[in-house]
Amino acid sequence: MRLRLPQERPAEPPTGYKIAYPVLSRNATGAGFTGVSLGGGAPYGALDDARCVYGRRHHPPARRCDCGFHCLHSLADALALTCAGQHRRAVVLEIGVLGSYIRYERGMRYARQRVRTVRVGSCACGRDAVRFADAGWGRPGWRVVAADCGGCALGGASVTFEEFEKLVGDGVKVTAERSGAVTDRTLPELMAEAALLQARLDWFEGQLARFPMPD
Ligand SMILES: [Zn+2]
Ligand SMILES: [Zn+2]
DSSP: OOOOOOOOOOSSOOEEEEEEEEEEETTSSOEEEEOSSSSOOSOBOSEEEOOOTTOOSSOSSOTTSOOSEEEESOHHHHHHHTTSGGGTTOEEEEEEEEEEEEEOSSEEEEEEEEEEEEEEOOOTTSSOOOEEEEEEEEETTEEEEEEEOSSSSOSSOEEEHHHHHHHHOTTOEEEEOOOOTTTTOOHHHHHHHHHHHHHHHHHHHHHHHTSOOOO
16 A cells, blocks of 8 residues: 555645845846855746756655755744845845745745745845845856945945846845834934934034134
C-alpha cells in the first residue's frame, strides 16, 4: 500500500513570506530577486518557476530532493530573519504560492510563485530608505541592491522604488518602512511645534541684537 500525503485544493493561492535580495541586471534594464542561502540559485523574476538546483530532471518540489522555492507561513517569522546579522539588508517578499507545494510546520516548498509585495527596511544609517542602491556584491550578471536613504551609497547603480517596480513588472509593489517621526504627527501638534520654533527664533534674534554688528 502506498502512503500518500493529504491533497489540498485551495480556492486561492496560499500566501507566504520570504527574505531575498533585490537585483538589477548589469545594464539596469532588468530586475528580480535572489535567495539568501549560500549559492542562492539563479535570480528569479516576479512570476517564475523553480528549477532543481542540483540539475536533476524532475519538477520541484520533488519528494526526495530539497529543491523548489521556499517560504514561511508568517510575516513575523520572515521579519525575524532580517534581524540576523548577515540578512540585515534583505527585503521581505509577500508571495503567492502557485502550482504544487509541500506544506511543512513553518512554511512551504513549491513549484511556482508570484511576488506581490516587497517590504523594504531602513537604510543602514537608520534613516528612511528612498531607493535601492548597489550593495557592493552580486551574482554573475546581476548586482544586488539594498535600501538606501539617498545619501549613503554614492557612485554605484541606483533606482527609485517606482523604477524598480517598473523593471520587475507583473504588478509588484514596493513598500518602504517609515520611521513615522514626522508623518505621524497631527496638524495641531505641528502648529504647536511651529509656534515654539518661532518663539525660540524671536529670543535668538533678541540676543543677537545685543551685539554690535561688524561692518
Ligand atoms: Zn531537485
Ligand atoms: Zn543612509
